[in-house]
Amino acid sequence: MSEVEKPVEKIKWGVVATVREPADLVLAFVAHHLELGADEIVLYLDDPEDEVFPILRRTGKVRAVRCDWRYWDRLTDGKGRPGNQNQRQAKNATQAYKTTKCDFLIHLDADEFLYMARPIEEEVARLEGDECWLRVPAMERCWQAGNRDESIFGGVFRSQIRNAPKVVRNIYGDEVVPFLSHGLAGAAHGKPLVRVGEQVSLQVHAAKLPGKNAGWAPHRRATGLTVLHFDGLTPLHWVAKTLRYAEQDDAAIDDLLHDARARQVRAARDLMGSMPELLRFFRQITGLSPEQASALTAHGKLAALEFDPAAAVKRVFPDHAADYSFRAFDLKLGTENARRLMKVIGAPPRRRRPEGTPKAGTASPVG
Numbered sequence: 001m002s003e004v005e006k007p008v009e010k011i012k013w014g015v016v017a018t019v020r021e022p023a024d025l026v027l028a029f030v031a032h033h034l035e036l037g038a039d040e041i042v043l044y045l046d047d048p049e050d051e052v053f054p055i056l057r058r059t060g061k062v063r064a065v066r067c068d069w070r071y072w073d074r075l076t077d078g079k080g081r082p083g084n085q086n087q088r089q090a091k092n093a094t095q096a097y098k099t100t101k102c103d104f105l106i107h108l109d110a111d112e113f114l115y116m117a118r119p120i121e122e123e124v125a126r127l128e129g130d131e132c133w134l135r136v137p138a139m140e141r142c143w144q145a146g147n148r149d150e151s152i153f154g155g156v157f158r159s160q161i162r163n164a165p166k167v168v169r170n171i172y173g174d175e176v177v178p179f180l181s182h183g184l185a186g187a188a189h190g191k192p193l194v195r196v197g198e199q200v201s202l203q204v205h206a207a208k209l210p211g212k213n214a215g216w217a218p219h220r221r222a223t224g225l226t227v228l229h230f231d232g233l234t235p236l237h238w239v240a241k242t243l244r245y246a247e248q249d250d251a252a253i254d255d256l257l258h259d260a261r262a263r264q265v266r267a268a269r270d271l272m273g274s275m276p277e278l279l280r281f282f283r284q285i286t287g288l289s290p291e292q293a294s295a296l297t298a299h300g301k302l303a304a305l306e307f308d309p310a311a312a313v314k315r316v317f318p319d320h321a322a323d324y325s326f327r328a329f330d331l332k333l334g335t336e337n338a339r340r341l342m343k344v345i346g347a348p349p350r351r352r353r354p355e356g357t358p359k360a361g362t363a364s365p366v367g
Helices: 023-036 069-073 083-100 118-123 167-171 234-246 250-256 259-270 276-288 291-299 308-314 326-331 334-345
Strands: 012-021 042-047 062-066 105-106 111-116 132-137 138-144 156-159 191-195 218-221 226-231
Touching: 012 023, 012 083, 023 042, 023 083, 023 111, 023 308, 023 326, 062 226, 062 234, 069 234, 083 105, 118 191, 138 276, 156 276, 167 291, 234 250, 234 259, 234 334, 259 276, 276 308, 276 334
Parallel strands: 012 042, 012 105, 042 062, 132 218, 138 226
Antiparallel strands: 105 191, 111 226, 132 191, 138 156
């Protein structure tokens, strides 16, 4: 057998995430990645009383960690739970990286799902020299005009458009472009798939070399792997998550988020007096008109993918009755998100459109 024909050696790979989402979403995340072939899934429950914990314990490949005060005191040498969400994610991911028995570990969020066009073994085999991780690019779920899909996992997926600001502006228009990063409403950085055993720490979007001012470890971009990002499983879910960021001061918003996302949060904060305008804003940045969909398709940046985590849940958790309709998911957003949404509903009417926000009269590209 020639060198080219030799089979690629099988590897063990795992997933790590810090989660604070409705149980049905967490179970979809777990079921999808187990069926994809993950050898281990490490979930850090940001809410130590999360109701999903006893369900997760039924699966042998899931390691669920309750992030209570005892956990944080041990991990931070008595400094307690970090207030910064990104710091909590990074510390948890690095802890999993140090303790996993897998060969590679990918850091994801609960609203992100790995998608494979090629086996993971073929992808990591592309690493050369001192390269120790792959940046897995993100595709973002969006909605085409007239879409009536009732599933939270419906829609199509758009890819980022790098180094072509004129193309992005021509497709999305001057009013929406400030709220997009390379054509995506969410983060465009991708996620790290890292070889275990290296002297690195895992960050939200990268693997970092040791040292206070050290940069990212050598890496390359994956070509056969993608992260499918659902930046808001439903419109109300997006509003609740965005308002959670809006509760922070401006310095914290800038520290946590990229520029375009920070502008979204500030715009949402200014629109808190009107739920209809908040939902319209969401549709402005995540919906596609027929013309936009055609343009993205022409550039090879729009795809309809076979993706059904709800079916995976039925197979992996057959005793759990999950409902992935919009209505059912919104009813499970929890009391904390319900309080945020009620603040919007009970807020006084907004008197003027915040500067930089898309005009209210613009036609909605979704639904």
